[in-house]
Amino acid sequence: MASANTQMANETKRADIARQLFDAYSAMSCCFLSEQLIQEAMLPGLRCLRQDMAVIASEHEEVVSSMIRDYETKLDMSRPDRSGSVTSGSAEDMRARVMSRIKDTNISNIFTRKK
Structure with a gap:
């Protein structure tokens, strides 16, 4: 959906979908x-969403970039050849970092349906 949204010609609809995707990815993080x-x-979708956010809502672009970095770090840490072992708190650490970055973002309407 994120990939298809980057190609959408209708800018209003593209912006609306991008904001909803931002809310969904934030919740999933x-x-x-x-x-x-x-x-x-997640990573391919977030990369597409970052492209949309750069154009539509640049204030959210850094949050999306941060989520991408956190997921990439999680993947790197889970590979034994790079880290030696997986740290048990890594998921909680990532969650805390992402939540601290999106605390200023209004995500209170994640579960409300647009009319």
């Missing part, structure tokens, strides 16, 4: 996600 899901779905 607090959940445990498998390495495969991060690599195959």
